[in-house]
Amino acid sequence: MYHTLFIIFLIFICCNLFGFGYKLSDSKAVAQLIQTYAKTKELGKGKQLHAQLIRGGYLLCTFLTNHLLNMYSKCGEFGYTIKLFGRMSHRNTVSWAAMITGFSHNLRFHEAVSTFCQMRVEGEIATQFALSSVLQACASLGSVQFGSQLHCLVVKCGFGFELFVGSNLTDMYSKCGKVLDSCKVFEEMPCKDEVLWTSMIDGYVKNGNFEKALIAYKKMVIDDVFIDQHVLCSTLSACSALKASSFAKSLHSIIVKFGFEHESFIGNALTDMYSKSGDMVSASNVFHIDSGCRNIVSFTAIIDGYVEMDQIEKAISAFVDLRRWGIEPNEYTFSSLIKACSNQAKVEHGGQFHGQVIKFNFVRDPFVSSTLVDMYGKCGLLDHSIQLFDEIENPNDIAYNTLVGVFALHGLGRNAVETFNRMIHRGLKPNAVTFINLLKGCSHTGMVADGLNYFYSMENIYGVVPRDEHYSCVIDLLGRAGKLKEAEDFINSMPFEPDAFGWCSFLGSCKIHGDKERAKVAANRLMKLEPENSGAHVLLSNIYAKERQLDDVRSLRKMIRDGNMKKLPGYSWVDIGNKTHVFGVEDCSHPQIKEIYEKLDSLLDQIKQIGYVPRTESVLIDMDDTLKEKLLHNHSERIAVAYSLIAMPTGKPIIVKKNLRVCEDCHSALKYISKVTGRNIIVRDISRFHHFSNALCSCGDYW
Structure with a gap:
């Protein structure tokens, strides 16, 4: 085909050089050749063709120039695209759409938006292609306000029911966090193809509406819409978040049926899903099905799975295999491995991974550096944590939360408060985790007034709604300080019952301060919440033993024996x-x-x-x-x-x-x-x- 097209092109050039004239069909043949080079990304041949046209003295018409714009854009030679567009004497809607699409596909989203605005200023009509491309740019920029204005223009221009435009509108709203608007666009579409369904399911997943993503997939199946690998990948992500392994296994069977199991991104999604569900046998089986598809994503998924299962040796072994395959680890790989060292306080392993982080130049990554701060803190090397934090150029909220947590873990409440104040001074917004760490720091240092002030400021000042963990921290704060009456009043004023940690904290405080009556109440509540946990029985038994109430001690120990409860050995x-x-x-x-x-x-x-x-x-x-x-x-x-x-x-x-x-x-x-x-x-x-x-x-x- 290439040979035939090139002969046509040579005939066309000769005719032009010797003055024989040309027909419109000749331009179509050249356009077809340019299209072919665009599809096959043969930039060199495309440039040669462009050069021959210029050398032959052929005045490029708008029709051919648009094809050249498209070719240069798709081949990633966007400098040529801009120059060619700037020299065009006449531009039509296709020219503008080609530029907007080129900017969008080359990740130059601001320029895509500004080019669209320039097109409108010059009086050109917006086509569905230009609108779709600029909507993609808005989605990437998170510019929902401009995207909403484009939505109005879509309706005005009569493209509201165009599938391609509708898919991009759905995607734009979902990526900007406007799930309800995304759903509304989706529901208004009279026809829904697999692209539109995929946009909707992917939007649900990205916004954390995992149950709705699975419901949407089921509706898609009922409506007999074609299921492709992209839909399956998005749905597997929802299953991964929900740990819905049973449903995911049915998807796995469909994947095998359609022959998608050797697609690398499907294999990655399956490995991640099984890993997050704790089924490391299945994750490992998927991982080893096609060794040719292994990449950093699949390796990181399997490593993360082993880390979540506290199988650190297997995680390290997978990392060694990754390096043997010549694959370079990324920031997610290191974050997962360092997290494992944190959980098990493996400072020797953590130090070795720190060296690897420096070697691969990820030490400046805020997420990796935060996990290192956490790891050294949990391994007891507080000075290392502080030093690493101080070396972060622009610490973000994750880094500050980590350091607040480290100080709390080491019982340094005043340092935790000071770090929190530095965080606020930098304009960073605290979240629920920040306040859990802060309240724990105050509790371990006896800073009752400070802890209560931070608790009551959570929602009023920072807009963070207290959860059961925060209430439990306040119970612990008051109880440790011996303010058992205040702790009891606080429990009675709570909008919900304390969780097991809350009652356990209160019971422990009653033991420390010798309040037998309140201890009995706390123990009974804790036994109802966790009947198989011997901790409440043991604590209450110790209180009775201290008071020399030996009959009560014997009664509680009999309950432990009869209930087959085992005291956790130290x-x-x-x-x-x-x-x-x-x-x-x-x-x-x-x-x-x-x-x-x-x-x-x-x-x-x-x-x-x-x-x-x-x-x-x-x-x-x-x-x-x-x-x-x-x-x-x-x-x-x-x-x-x-x-x-x-x-x-x-x-x-x-x-x-x-x-x-x-x-x-x-x-x-x-x-x-x-x-x-x-x-x-x-x-x-x-x-x-x-x-x-x-x-x-x-x-x-x-x-």
Whole structure:
């Protein structure tokens, strides 16, 4: 075909050079050749053809110039397009539409809009093609106001029922967050093709209306509209967000039936859906179906799935495979892996990924840098977090929220408040997460007045509606400070019942401050919410034991046994030499246990000499004080610290993680141990960090 067209073109040039004249059909042949080069993106041949036309002295008519505009635009040579358009002596609606479309497709959206406005100023009629392209530009710019004006023009020009225009209107409104307007345009269309349905479903997904996206897909099937891979991909995204794996599996069968399973973007969507649903077996199967389609998106989806399932070793293994395939990781890959290190406090792995982030130049990415701030904070290295935050050139709301959360986790409420004030001063808007972190920081520092002020300012000043988590934080804030009556009044004034965390916080406060009656109320409410959770029974049992109400203690322990509830055993662990060492109470399983207990006994002698007195009253089991002291002495966090002192280099901070709240006696002992050893000891318990140094704790004994 190319050969025939080129012969026609040569004949046409010869006729023009030797003065034989030409016919309109010759121009059509040249136009067809230009069209072919545009479709096949053969820019070089297109330029040669253009040069031959100029060299042959042929005066380009508007018809051929429009085809050249289209060719240069589609081949990405937009400088030529602009020059050619500027030299046109006569422009018609096709010329303007070609320019607007070219600007839009080359991501020059502002120029697409300004060219459309210029076209209207010069009196040209807006065609459906120009309107569709400028609507695409408005969608990308999020310019809903101008898009609404274009909608009026669409109706005025009689294009309201044009499918192509309607699809772009639907897409524009949905991308600008105007879902109701998008739905209205969709419903008014008399005929709906797969493009229009796809725009509607994709709009629902982008605006978080995932249930409506699935309903729209079902209606599409009922209306017997053709299902293509784009519709299936958007619907899979909705299933992914809803974790609707059953419905997604039916989509998977349709994908296989239509032969779309080897499409890379479909494979990515399936991998992401199964990963987010927690079905890593299916995700892995899809991932391995066609190794030729693997890319950074599919690798990141599988890594993220392993991270969500707390399978960090498999996530790291997938990252290694990614590098073996020669695929470069992106910011989402690193964010997911660093998040995994945060969740499991794997500082060694996190440090290695930090090095990779620097290598691939993602350290300036605000999202990646925020995850690094979070990771170091959750691993106990507060100074690293602060330093990384200070190195971010223009920290955004995510970065500030992260640092507020880190300070709260470390019990530094005043630092959290100061960071929040800096955030507001920069004009950044706080969200629900900001206030959860801020209230936790105030709670852990005893800043009751500040915490209450921030809670009541949430909706009034910042427009953030408090959720159950915020109410629970206030209950914890008042309870920790011993203001149990105020906490009770606050609970009674709440617009809804406290959640399990709220009642658990209140119950814990009642235990600390010895309020048996309020503790019974809180325990009963917590038992109703979580009947299989033994925590309420154990806390209430401890309160009764402290009051020497032994019959009540026996009754509660019988309830635990009869209900097959298991008390969560306490564990502590340390990461040394890329290996995690886990210890329980009176643990004898470690190969160096003899050395560990010798170290423990030596530490006990040393701390007693400088003032440590065992708090045997905290052991509520009826036994001799000597046995109580031995039990306290063999708590898991102390064993972990003793092992760290043996195995770690002198001067390196000791970081211990614990699955329960650190007990009062261990808290006292660790302060003295930090003094006699001259080591910084960092303990991360279930709710916060404690930094022990020189016989002091960062919490100021308020936790």
